[in-house]
Amino acid sequence: MTTGTGTVITYREAMKQAIREALASDPRVFVMGEDVGKYGGCYAVTKGLLDEFGEERIRDTPLSESAFVGAGVGAAVAGMRPIVEIMTVNFSLLAADQIVNSAATLSHMSGGQFHVPLVIRMATGAGRQLAAQHSHSLECWYAHVPGLRVVEPATIDDARGVLRPALACPDPVLIFEPNSLYNMEGELTGAAATADLSTARVRREGKDVTLVTYGASLWRCMAAAEQLAAGGVEAEVVDLRSLRPLDDATILASVRRTRRVVIVDEGWRTGGLAAEVAMRVVEQGFYDLDAPIGRVCSEEVPIPYPKHLEDAALPSVERIVTAVRRTMGDAE
Amino acid sequence: MNELPAGITRERGLHLLTEMLRIRQFEGRCAELYSAGRIRGFLHLYDGEEAVAVGVMQVLGKGDSIVSTYREHGHAIARGIAMGPLMAELYGKRTGCSGGRGGSMHIFDAATRFYGGNAIVGGGLPLAVGIGLAEKMRGGRGVAACFFGEGAAAEGEFHESLNLAALWKLPVLFLCENNLYAMGTALARSESQTDIHAKAAAYGVRAVAVDGMDVFAVEAATHGAADFARAGKGPTLIEFRTYRFRAHSMFDAQLYRDKAEVEEWRRHGPVISLTTRLKAAGLMTEDDFQRIQGEADAEVKAAVDFAEQSEWEPVEDLTRHVYAEVSAP
């Protein structure tokens, strides 16, 4: 893969390069979704691709999420390699039937005769004051479903690298892109070539506590770890990258080293991914723990519009630091 | 240009123009406040489509209900929601008409039966069907008026809602604001049948298409639909042919359409066409126009002052309103 190691690009550009590479290298690959062509994508990820690859392969769809996602399932079953873009996870609910009842089940229901090598990309997350119908993090709903693979690249390398294994995979893969990261810049390190669909990564090493997270919250955890380090607490940060399957081995290995864990998840707390990760730690590492597991999730409220309330609803650096201190046994 | 309909008085003409200018001036200020960072999130302006909201609202009474989209400031103002609480909502202040929780895309007002700006395209149509159903089951005379863009006609919810409303003969007005673009997607790039009203025939829904730039034509068509619904005959779909003069939202470079096309539509926009016709008929002078615009500006200024001076909701209230704070009525 030509990943341009050493160059500084945005997350958006990293995704675009990956899509362009896929289109150029495999004639079965095509892109479809609302405003992906003429408009250039609602987050400008596909900007310019229409001119480069033409209308056959960069297909603007009507506002018909159920139909075009379902058409992606059908095209994939029939031998194509569609990359379907849904503007945001909130709108994916109009296509949830096709994702959960068709994409996730065809392989199983057909006794393994049919496969759905489909990639669905969608933006996720809050932070831009878009209120209660554009800001949610519903990844865990899809991570609940056997038959789907769910990834969430949080770094430039992963954004650049994850599409290739996703397209090579015979199963449906959902790629979640935190909309607050599209403008993030970073250097391509060559790690893009090693991106996969099933492993977590330790993004920062530390001996005192493990922060398990994914998506945009990775960067909040990294900032919290810096603050904690100034106070003498060395936090290890694990980026899940894959939400289904979860990489238990990497999580547990870290917890065994630090003996303490705080999980940071932009989804709501009740029934969320943080609960799943915590339970796995309990099942497999209960006796390695020196303190109760902590969680920092979004408050149980639809995301409100005003900035101060939106900020208060989301996991913040401050809330992460406080949760870690509690886990370390500091008096509040 | 269309003639003024017979019997239009000076008073009537000025009233309609006033309503349109109130929306226009309000939103002009919104655009500035967005650039200044006072309004955040997504902001979708109605510039060019004012005749639809104003014409429709002339027909709807207190007992009727409205379901709208994220492009709903015009509907809200024409419905009679006061500008102060509306602007405060755009700021996210607690005095906003949705308590500040919704912002520009989610205007709600129980007093005027304004059931919200819905920001899921097509999401409002089933709600309107349900409101119409409730009205019918309780034996009321109210109608449910539902605004949506032509882009929504591609969603399954559009088709399912039309069928259901027709099947049960519900008092629903499906009000399609066809401004030719769904974000950056031109109508012909997204619909095999570009006459939106033609789709209604498949469901046995009464349908008409009218010039959405002509406030009188809008009003007349809405009258017909409301009378039909109140007589228990069921829903109507009205396709209003209109145009949005500005970007889809504040983040749109508009690379998908020609400036010349926009200019052409502006030339027969709703405000300019009514103004020209009223003047030509001798019903209005330039002084009248200036006075009306000045009064609208003053109303907008007072609304901005109100929003600026209003308080933020305390953070301790974050999880309020997730569940009802009253017992079921």
Ligand SMILES: Cc1ncc(C[n+]2csc(CCOP(=O)(O)OP(=O)(O)O)c2C)c(N)n1
């Ligand atoms: C289900 C859904 N899909 C996509 C979007 C993103 N989106 C918001 S407005 C819009 C265009 C809608 O066009 P139209 O219905 O014609 O209304 P207009 O904005 O022109 O008033 C799109 C694609 C959304 N809000 N909801």
